[in-house]
Amino acid sequence: MSSIRSEAMQVTGHADLQVGEARPTAAASHPVTSTTSTTSTSSDTLSPALNTVEIAVLIPCYNEALSIAQVIRDFRSVLPHATIYVYDNRSTDDTSAVARAAGAIVCLEPWPGKGNVVRRMFADIDADVYIMADGDGTYDPSVAGGMIARLLDEHLDMVVGTRRNVYANAHRAGHGFGNQLFNGIYRSLFGPLFTDIFSGYRVFSRRFVKSFPAISSGFEIETEMSVHASQLRMPIAEIQTDYGARQEGSVSKLRTFHDAFRILRTIAMLFKEIQPARFYGVIALLLMLMAGLLGFPLVETYMQTGLVPRIPTAILVTGIILLAGVAFGAGLVLDSVARGRLEMKRMQYLGYSLGRARDKH
Numbered sequence: 001m002s003s004i005r006s007e008a009m010q011v012t013g014h015a016d017l018q019v020g021e022a023r024p025t026a027a028a029s030h031p032v033t034s035t036t037s038t039t040s041t042s043s044d045t046l047s048p049a050l051n052t053v054e055i056a057v058l059i060p061c062y063n064e065a066l067s068i069a070q071v072i073r074d075f076r077s078v079l080p081h082a083t084i085y086v087y088d089n090r091s092t093d094d095t096s097a098v099a100r101a102a103g104a105i106v107c108l109e110p111w112p113g114k115g116n117v118v119r120r121m122f123a124d125i126d127a128d129v130y131i132m133a134d135g136d137g138t139y140d141p142s143v144a145g146g147m148i149a150r151l152l153d154e155h156l157d158m159v160v161g162t163r164r165n166v167y168a169n170a171h172r173a174g175h176g177f178g179n180q181l182f183n184g185i186y187r188s189l190f191g192p193l194f195t196d197i198f199s200g201y202r203v204f205s206r207r208f209v210k211s212f213p214a215i216s217s218g219f220e221i222e223t224e225m226s227v228h229a230s231q232l233r234m235p236i237a238e239i240q241t242d243y244g245a246r247q248e249g250s251v252s253k254l255r256t257f258h259d260a261f262r263i264l265r266t267i268a269m270l271f272k273e274i275q276p277a278r279f280y281g282v283i284a285l286l287l288m289l290m291a292g293l294l295g296f297p298l299v300e301t302y303m304q305t306g307l308v309p310r311i312p313t314a315i316l317v318t319g320i321i322l323l324a325g326v327a328f329g330a331g332l333v334l335d336s337v338a339r340g341r342l343e344m345k346r347m348q349y350l351g352y353s354l355g356r357a358r359d360k361h
Contacts, residue, residue, distance in 0.1 A: 055082035055148065056127035059104070060117040064135035065093040067246070071133070072102040074141040079148075085125060086135065087117045095135070115221035119214035128354075130204040139201040140242045147203040147239055155354065157208040157234040158225070160194065161201035163243035178260055182267070186223070189271050190230045194238070197226040201241060208234065211349040219259045220266040227270045231342065232349055276338050280331030287324035291317045 057075050061068055072084055086099035087107050100106045107124065109117045118132070129148055133139045139161060147159045179198055186197050200222060208229070216224045229236050272279045295317040301309060308314050 053128035053148075053152065055079055055129045055131065056125050057082050057084040057144075058121045058125065058130055058132045059084065059086045059099075059135045060089060060109075060114055060121065060132075061086055061091060061095050061099070061135035062089045063091045063093045063095060065091070065095045065098045067137040068095055068099050068104075068135045069102040071135055071137050071141070072099060072104050075131075075133070075144065076103065078141050078144050079131075082131070083127070085121065087121055089114070089117045099135075111217070113217040113219075115214065115216035115218050115224070118221050122209045122212060122214060125209075126206075128206055130206070130209050132200065132202050132204070134200045136246050138244050138246055140244070143239060143241050144203070150237055150239065151203050151205060154237065155235065156237055157205045157354075158229055158236045159203040160196065160199050160236065160238045161203075161241040162196040162238045163199055163201075164240045182223075182260075182263060185264075185267060186226065189267065189275075190227055193230050193236060194226045196238070198222050205354045207349060207352040207354050210352045211345070216266055218262055220263045223263055223266055224270065227267075227274065231274050232346055234349075274338060274342075276334035277331040280327045280334065284324040284328040284331070287320050287327060291320040291324065294320070 057079065059068070059071060064071075068086060072086070075082070075084055084104040085107060086095070086104040087109050088096045088099070089109050090112055096106045096108070107120075109120045111117075111120075121132075122130075129151060131144055131148070133141070143161060147161060150156065151159045179196070183195065183197055186194065198219075202222075202225070211232075212225065212228055214221065214224070228234075294313060298308060298310060298314055298317065301307065
């Protein structure tokens with residue numbers, strides 16, 4: 001453990017950590033120089049707290065050998081004393097070798113999917129501030145200092161780099177439309193806190209990272225992060241960043257329809273877990289509407305003739321009404337359970353301080 005910590009503190013250490021090895025720790029604090037998207041600004045100008053925090057840059061990668069070296073160099077120029085970790089998710093190209101040569105600490109994650117990589121990164125790395133970005137070079141590292149400064153100055157748990165040109169540079173015709181659609185669905189279900197739930201460029205406090213359950217296994221992990229922050233009503237902020245096109249020859253890993261279905265399924269699952277009264281209430285309402293449509297002609301005939309001519313339909317309507325009642329009752333019971341779970345999650349979240357230094361006392 002001590003040898004890994006020592007290597008991480010050297011920042012430029014070259015390590016290839018296998019599954020089951022000790023967990024690495026971010027670099028020791030040094031003066032940090034950062035830039036904004038427009039001008040180069042020292043860390044003292046941005047925030048005095050930047051000089052005392054340990055910063056970990058986390059980059060999940062799958063076959064990003066063409067772009068990862070430049071991404072590492074860009075983050076190194078902005079945050080020269082941060083520790084940069086590249087988590088290679090079963091790449092078949094030279095991603096690990098290129099990242100190691102560029103000065104990053106390389107770790108391997110055998111479980112496929114971005115969500116599995118994020119779960120491993122958050123479990124392994126100890127730091128005060130975490131920056132997560134993709135290894136494809138589409139995000140702008142120059143705003144990292146400003147994002148960190150805002151997180152520290154305003155005592156936030158997450159700062160999201162919203163993608164300014166996401167609809168123009170979505171790389172596929174359906175991606176821009178999908179972003180708008182799913183962001184609208186998210187805001188209608190969980191509130192208007194976020195405008196870009198799919199951004200992979202985020203800065204986190206230690207309190208967020210260590211309280212985040214990371215259940216998702218794929219690209220839906222960003223959605224789960226947003227829901228986690230909304231559920232616990234964490235202080236968050238958004239900063240607009242440029243979003244560029246992938247490097248020529250680099251291929252997007254996002255599968256439009258497959259991943260869209262997974263994201264939609266994740267949103268539905270989280271909505272059910274977090275707001276069961278609303279979820280099952282909608283089901284109960286739909287069942288009652290169905291029962292009403294089927295039962296109205298029967299009631300009308302009965303009022304006119306005193307007879308029920310379609311007994312099977314009457315039995316079906318009765319069954320649907322009973323199912324609606326069961327759904328409504330289940331929603332009420334599960335809502336009480338969800339409130340208890342929310343209290344436990346909130347207490348766990350409050351069990352962590354914003355930085356490691358305060359946790360040591």
